[in-house]
Amino acid sequence: MQLAFWGVRGSIPTPGPATVRYGGNTSCVSLRPSGGGLIVLDCGTGARNLGMSLMDGAFGQGSGEASILLSHAHWDHIQGFPFFVPLYQPGNRFRIFGRAKSSAMLEGILEGQMAPQYFPVQTLKNMGAAIEISAVEEGVPFQVAGCTVRARTNPHGRAGALAFRIEEAGRTVVYASDAGYGTGGPPAASIDLYRGADVLIHDSTYTPEDGRRYAGRGYSSVEDAVGAAVAGGVRRLVLTHYDQDYTDADVDALCARGRRLLDERGGRSIELAPAVEGTTLTI
Amino acid sequence: MRVRFWGVRGSLPVPGPKTERYGGNTSCVEVRSAAGTRVVVDAGTGIRKLGKEICSDGDGGPSDVHLLISHTHWDHIQGLPYFSPLYARDNKLSVYARKRDDLHLQAVFASQTDDPYFPVPFSEVQAELAFRELSDAAKFEIADVKVACARLNHPYIATAYRLTADGASVVYVSDTAPFTDILFEDEFVEHPPLPGAELPDRDRQKLQKMREGVVRLCEDADLVIYDTMFTADDYRRMPHYGHSRPSDAVDVCRDAGARRLVLFHHAPERTDAEVDAILGQTRAQAACIAGGLEVSAAFEGLEVELGRG
Numbered sequence: 001m002q003l004a005f006w007g008v009r010g011s012i013p014t015p016g017p018a019t020v021r022y023g024g025n026t027s028c029v030s031l032r033p034s035g036g037g038l039i040v041l042d043c044g045t046g047a048r049n050l051g052m053s054l055m056d057g058a059f060g061q062g063s064g065e066a067s068i069l070l071s072h073a074h075w076d077h078i079q080g081f082p083f084f085v086p087l088y089q090p091g092n093r094f095r096i097f098g099r100a101k102s103s104a105m106l107e108g109i110l111e112g113q114m115a116p117q118y119f120p121v122q123t124l125k126n127m128g129a130a131i132e133i134s135a136v137e138e139g140v141p142f143q144v145a146g147c148t149v150r151a152r153t154n155p156h157g158r159a160g161a162l163a164f165r166i167e168e169a170g171r172t173v174v175y176a177s178d179a180g181y182g183t184g185g186p187p188a189a190s191i192d193l194y195r196g197a198d199v200l201i202h203d204s205t206y207t208p209e210d211g212r213r214y215a216g217r218g219y220s221s222v223e224d225a226v227g228a229a230v231a232g233g234v235r236r237l238v239l240t241h242y243d244q245d246y247t248d249a250d251v252d253a254l255c256a257r258g259r260r261l262l263d264e265r266g267g268r269s270i271e272l273a274p275a276v277e278g279t280t281l282t283i
Numbered sequence: 284m285r286v287r288f289w290g291v292r293g294s295l296p297v298p299g300p301k302t303e304r305y306g307g308n309t310s311c312v313e314v315r316s317a318a319g320t321r322v323v324v325d326a327g328t329g330i331r332k333l334g335k336e337i338c339s340d341g342d343g344g345p346s347d348v349h350l351l352i353s354h355t356h357w358d359h360i361q362g363l364p365y366f367s368p369l370y371a372r373d374n375k376l377s378v379y380a381r382k383r384d385d386l387h388l389q390a391v392f393a394s395q396t397d398d399p400y401f402p403v404p405f406s407e408v409q410a411e412l413a414f415r416e417l418s419d420a421a422k423f424e425i426a427d428v429k430v431a432c433a434r435l436n437h438p439y440i441a442t443a444y445r446l447t448a449d450g451a452s453v454v455y456v457s458d459t460a461p462f463t464d465i466l467f468e469d470e471f472v473e474h475p476p477l478p479g480a481e482l483p484d485r486d487r488q489k490l491q492k493m494r495e496g497v498v499r500l501c502e503d504a505d506l507v508i509y510d511t512m513f514t515a516d517d518y519r520r521m522p523h524y525g526h527s528r529p530s531d532a533v534d535v536c537r538d539a540g541a542r543r544l545v546l547f548h549h550a551p552e553r554t555d556a557e558v559d560a561i562l563g564q565t566r567a568q569a570a571c572i573a574g575g576l577e578v579s580a581a582f583e584g585l586e587v588e589l590g591r592g
Contacts, residue, residue, distance in 0.1 A: 011365070012328060012331060013296035013328060015292075020300050020303065024298025072399065073399040074402065075361070083551075109399060112400070116469065117356075118357050118391075120356065120524060126471055157402050217402065244331075277299075
């Protein structure tokens, strides 16, 4: 399996010299299972670069297929969708999974972003590719690209965000962005979802101090991410969704802090890596 | 007056090393008169930093911002939920945009921050908000700043603004297609017209009048900020997306007798080096204009002083 990071920033894209190393695009990760196919995790502005990189292959010929898993519909997780070029190539096929009470409601949420007052293309139906939209049933495993996916909702401020566990032939990746557990730490069902993962990509928006200051916003601090990784007994923790005001130097410090916290809290054997836009990770 | 550029990009923000010099934030321009009146045109992601600056201003007093919206496509409004003066009591924000028959301006902004898209609903904004809907050729005053409008040629329709204060004028013309091949109204033009296709007479006349309105708005302007997102090749491939080429902007400025043109709304894929090259070519075109036309390319942080103070 190979992961690639296209957007690692939370809330809003942050162009500028202070964020060039880690990257300023909002959330988007791609996963290529070893058996082929493509899974896209969230569609922040990073999805634009992913989309352009795909046009050299089957997606440029109108014979591409991919599944898009959306954790939730806050802007920083869907705002790259209208700019994901393979969606405009007739013949390509996409399955979209996300969090809503019904598939029709999820379609309505995505249509809301495309509406004429906001975007010139005006509707998903003008995009060209075949798009099938399904609301995820929590806890019910489903198959995409030869992988088994299980989802569960993490608390996220007043809303919730899906975390996804993706397994292929004994390899496991978990994507848990936008998780605000509160003082009790991750609930048992979340820990169960993370358990034994080869890679846990986890919300690490804040330093522990900022995390306490903005507790109601529904994000994790690096301390919360470390807590989730240790509780789940994962092999590797990847930090992501950095706050929009953090410079590259701030994220350097955030990661160093994460390493120290892992060592202090029983996670010495857990590898730690920051998500960096434009990099890949092979499992 | 002082004109400052906070976001110069079109379509969507593009962070990264290739856009570092011109900047990757979407459209936002601030105009401040010598008397201190603050008018902002468009609320792309560039408005986030402006908001931080306003909140950390020395005097600490409440802010009063007048926000003119060219149109409500994402790249012109997506920064507003991150404009920090919204979340402090006593601040004022007045939002102006073209009146539509089908949708009230306030509804457009309210649904931007609705569940499930944004965690803080519009009802929790603490600043005092006012919405004012404008006719196509509206003229009005914001304290010492005179504002005039003209309709643009863009899908779902956009508005150009001329701001006059301190004896100087700046005109913001974004987004617009040239006034020649397609008349844009509310509908998405699904397929571009075939090359050389004849326009219906009615459309041609309407476009001609629209261009005259824009030229009049730019007449003798000290500064014209113009949507030049497309190269000639982009325009050939995508005339139905509603953006202009630098040559279109130069022609309008020439006809209007404007003094300075700022290329604006750079395409997301345009690297810094490519913007440099486009600027060079456009300066060469402008050099042929009698009376002269100064040309620059907008970058984040560009400041232009006009008129007195």
